Amino acid sequence: MIRLFLTRDSAALAVGADDVAEAIAAEAKARNLALSISRTSSRGLFWLEPFVEVETPAGRVGYGPVSVADVKALFDAGFENGGAHPLSQGRTEEIPYLKNQERLTFARAGLTEPLSVEQYQAHGGFAGLKKALSLSGQEIVKEVTDSGLRGRGGAGFPAGIKWKTVHDAVADQKYVCCNADEGDSGTFADRMVMEGDPLMLIEGMTIAGIASGATRGFIYIRSEYPHAIETMKAAIAAAVAANFLGPNIQGTDKSFTLEVRRGAGAYICGEETAMLESLEGKRGMVRAKPPIPALEGLFGKPTIINNVLTFAAVPFILANGSKAYADHGMGRSRGTLPFQLAGNIMRGGLVEKAFGVTLGQLVNDFGGGTHSGLAVRAIQVGGPLGAYVPASQLDMPMDYETFAAAGAMVGHGGIVVFDESVDMAAQARFAMEFCAVESCGKCTPCRIGSTRGMEVIDRIVADQDRARNITLLEDLCQTMTDGSLCAMGGLTPMPVMSALKHFPEHFKRTKRLAAE
Amino acid sequence: MTAKTTLIDFTGQGDSPAPAICARHGNKPDALLEILHDLQEEVGHVPESSLAVIARALNLSRAEVYGVATFYHDFHLKPQGQHVIRICRAEACQSMGGRELQAMVEKFLNVRMGGTTSDNKVTLEATYCLGLCATAPAIMVDGKVIGRVDAARLKPILAEVTK
Numbered sequence: 001m002i003r004l005f006l007t008r009d010s011a012a013l014a015v016g017a018d019d020v021a022e023a024i025a026a027e028a029k030a031r032n033l034a035l036s037i038s039r040t041s042s043r044g045l046f047w048l049e050p051f052v053e054v055e056t057p058a059g060r061v062g063y064g065p066v067s068v069a070d071v072k073a074l075f076d077a078g079f080e081n082g083g084a085h086p087l088s089q090g091r092t093e094e095i096p097y098l099k100n101q102e103r104l105t106f107a108r109a110g111l112t113e114p115l116s117v118e119q120y121q122a123h124g125g126f127a128g129l130k131k132a133l134s135l136s137g138q139e140i141v142k143e144v145t146d147s148g149l150r151g152r153g154g155a156g157f158p159a160g161i162k163w164k165t166v167h168d169a170v171a172d173q174k175y176v177c178c179n180a181d182e183g184d185s186g187t188f189a190d191r192m193v194m195e196g197d198p199l200m201l202i203e204g205m206t207i208a209g210i211a212s213g214a215t216r217g218f219i220y221i222r223s224e225y226p227h228a229i230e231t232m233k234a235a236i237a238a239a240v241a242a243n244f245l246g247p248n249i250q251g252t253d254k255s256f257t258l259e260v261r262r263g264a265g266a267y268i269c270g271e272e273t274a275m276l277e278s279l280e281g282k283r284g285m286v287r288a289k290p291p292i293p294a295l296e297g298l299f300g301k302p303t304i305i306n307n308v309l310t311f312a313a314v315p316f317i318l319a320n321g322s323k324a325y326a327d328h329g330m331g332r333s334r335g336t337l338p339f340q341l342a343g344n345i346m347r348g349g350l351v352e353k354a355f356g357v358t359l360g361q362l363v364n365d366f367g368g369g370t371h372s373g374l375a376v377r378a379i380q381v382g383g384p385l386g387a388y389v390p391a392s393q394l395d396m397p398m399d400y401e402t403f404a405a406a407g408a409m410v411g412h413g414g415i416v417v418f419d420e421s422v423d424m425a426a427q428a429r430f431a432m433e434f435c436a437v438e439s440c441g442k443c444t445p446c447r448i449g450s451t452r453g454m455e456v457i458d459r460i461v462a463d464q465d466r467a468r469n470i471t472l473l474e475d476l477c478q479t480m481t482d483g484s485l486c487a488m489g490g491l492t493p494m495p496v497m498s499a500l501k502h503f504p505e506h507f508k509r510t511k512r513l514a515a516e
Numbered sequence: 517m518t519a520k521t522t523l524i525d526f527t528g529q530g531d532s533p534a535p536a537i538c539a540r541h542g543n544k545p546d547a548l549l550e551i552l553h554d555l556q557e558e559v560g561h562v563p564e565s566s567l568a569v570i571a572r573a574l575n576l577s578r579a580e581v582y583g584v585a586t587f588y589h590d591f592h593l594k595p596q597g598q599h600v601i602r603i604c605r606a607e608a609c610q611s612m613g614g615r616e617l618q619a620m621v622e623k624f625l626n627v628r629m630g631g632t633t634s635d636n637k638v639t640l641e642a643t644y645c646l647g648l649c650a651t652a653p654a655i656m657v658d659g660k661v662i663g664r665v666d667a668a669r670l671k672p673i674l675a676e677v678t679k
Contacts, residue, residue, distance in 0.1 A: 011651050014663035046650035183645055185606030191647040223553070223590050224646050226659060264549050264588030267644055281548035282580075283587040341650060343611035348650030371612065380607055416608045416649065427607070434644065
C-alpha cells in the first residue's frame with residue numbers, strides 16, 4: 001500500500017491540491033496500484049504547494065509544486081517509491097527551509113490530519129492540558145508568566161499578566177475569547193493553526209479556561225476564512241466527543257465549552273474591544289479603555305482575549321515547562337514566533353524561529369529574495385499598520401524592542417516583500433485609504449484623518465505646495481498617533497511615515513496617483 | 517375602547533426565513549451576526565424587510581439591526597450578481613501585481629470594484645486579505661479560493677462566470 005500525504009490547507013487548495021489528489025487517485029487506479037492519500041495540515045512550504053509527500057523506508061519524500069499535468073510523469077518515475085524526478089525535493093525533513101526552523105508551536109505541521117484526536121495525541125497533543133488538570137489555576141498562570149510568552153496578535157502584552165488579572169477577578173462568569181480575526185496582510189499562521197492543527201488551539205484555550213476559572217469560550221474567526229471556520233467547528237465536536245472539551249474534562253470537575261463565531265468582513269474587529277462588541281452582536285465599534293477587558297470584557301465580565309498563536313503556544317509550555325520555551329529568544333522577546341514570508345518572495349511560507357533571527361535571514365536565506373528576481377526595496381513587517389523597512393535595515397533582529405526603537409513593529413510576524421518596482425508613495429496612500437475604508441468611525445483622528453491623509457499625499461505627489469504639505473502630513477500623522485482611540489488610527493501613520501522617511505524620492509513623481 | 521393600531525405592521529412576516537433562523541439561534545441578540553450570515557446564505561442578501569422581523573425576534577430596535585447590517589462589509593441589503601468575485605487589495609497581493617490584476621478584471625467585466633455587471637451576472641468586490649499571502653495574488657470566486665492568479669489562470673474563470 002502506497003501512502004501519500006497532501007495537505008488540505010486552503011493555500012494548497014487555492015493552487016489546485018484537490019485536482020492533484022484526484023488525478024493521482026485516478027492514475028493509481030489506472031495502473032492498478034493500491035494507494036491512500038492522507039489530507040494533513042501543511043508543512044508551510046507554500047512555494048512548493050501542491051506538495052505531495054510519499055512514505056518511504058527512509059522517511060517522507062516530497063515532490064512539488066505538482067500540477068495535474070505532472071502526475072503521469074511522477075508515476076513513470078516511480079515517485080511512489082521515492083523515485084527521482086525534477087520535482088523531487090528529497091526527504092522533506094532535510095529541506096533546509098524546514099530543517100533550519102525551530103518549530104515548537106508548529107511541530108506537528110504537515111504530519112497529522114487536522115481532525116484526528118488520535119494522531120494529535122500520538123504527536124504530543126493534550127499533554128499540556130493533562131498537566132494543567134493536575135495544577136491549580138495559580139500554578140498554570142505562573143508557568144505561562146515564567147515562559148515570557150507575550151501576546152502574538154501584535155501588541156506583545158505579557159500573556160501571564162493578563163491571565164493573572166482574570167484569575168484574580170471575582171465574577172459569576174468569566175470568558176476566554178480567541179481573536180482569530182487575522183486581517184493583517186501577509187499573515188496566515190492563525191489560519192494554518194485553525195485549518196491544520198485546530199485541536200492545539202482548543203487545548204490552549206481550555207488551559208486558559210482552567211487557569212482563570214472561565215467556563216465558556218468563543219473563537220471569533222473572520223469570514224474570509226471559510227475553511228478555518230468549518231475545520232474549527234468540526235474539531236470542537238471531535239474534542240467534545242473525546243472528552244477533552246465540554247463538561248467534566250477527563251473525569252475532573254473542570255468544564256469548558258467553546259463556540260465559533262463568524263466575523264463579517266470588518267478589519268477593525270481584530271481590535272480586541274471591537275471584537276467584543278461584534279461577539280455581542282453589535283457594530284464593531286472600539287471601546288474606550290479602561291476598563292480593560294480582563295476586568296470588564298465580554299458581556300461586561302472578566303475575559304482573557306488572546307490571539308490564536310498565543311493560545312497555540314500554551315500547550316507546549318505546559319507540557320515541556322516554561323523554561324523550555326523561555327530558553328528560546330532574545331531580550332524580553334522569549335520563545336519563538338511563526339514568521340510568515342509573503343508577497344514578492346521566492347520561497348513564501350511559514351518560518352518558525354526564535355526571536356533574534358534577523359529580517360535578512362528570513363527574507364534572503366529562507367525566502368530566497370524576491371520572486372521577480374529584482375532587488376528588494378522595502379519589507380512591510382507586521383501587517384498594514386506596520387512600517388516599511390528599507391533593504392538597508394535587513395540586519396535588524398526580530399525582537400519587539402529592537403523594532404519599536406527603529407519606529408517599526410514585529411506585530412503578528414507577517415513579512416511582505418516588495419521589489420524595486422514598488423511605488424512607495426502609492427503604498428503610503430493605500431495605508432491611509434485602508435484606514436478610511438476600515439475605520440469604525442468612533443474617533444475623529446482616524447475617521448477623518450485618514451481621508452485627509454490621502455488628499456495630502458495626493459497633493460505632495462502632485463508637487464503642490466510641497467514643503468508645506470509634507471509638514472501638514474507629519475502633523476496629521478502625529479495627531480492620529482496621539483489622538484486615536486485604538487491602533488487602527490494610531491498606527492496607520494507608521495507605514496505612511498516610514499515610506500516618507502526612507503523613500504522621499506518616491507513622493508516626487510506626479511504621474512501615477514493622478515491617474516487613479 | 518378602540519383597538520390599538522400601528523402605522524407599520526410588524527406582524528406580517530410573509531414567507532421570510534428570518535424568524536426560523538432567529539429561533540435556531542435561540543433569539544439571542546448576541547447571535548445577530550450569525551443570523552444575518554445564515555439569512556444571507558439562504559436568501560442571497562439581507563432583505564431590508566427582514567430587519568424589522570429580526571429586531572422583533574431579538575428584542576432589539578430596528579435601528580440597531582440596521583446599524584449592524586450596514587456596518588459590516590459582508591452584508592448586502594440588495595441582491596448581488598449570480599457570481600461574486602472578490603479580489604484581494606491588500607499589500608501582499610499588491611506586491612505581486614494585485615493592482616494590475618484588478619484593472620484587468622475591471623476592464624474585462626466593464627465594471628468597477630463594488631459594482632455588478634449590467635447583465636447581473638458578476639459582482640466584483642474588494643477584500644482585504646484572504647490569508648493566501650504566500651501564493652499571491654489571490655481571489656475568491658463564489659467562495660472558492662484561488663491563488664497565484666495571472667492572466668492565464670484568470671481567463672477560464674472569467675469565461676465561466678460570464679457564460
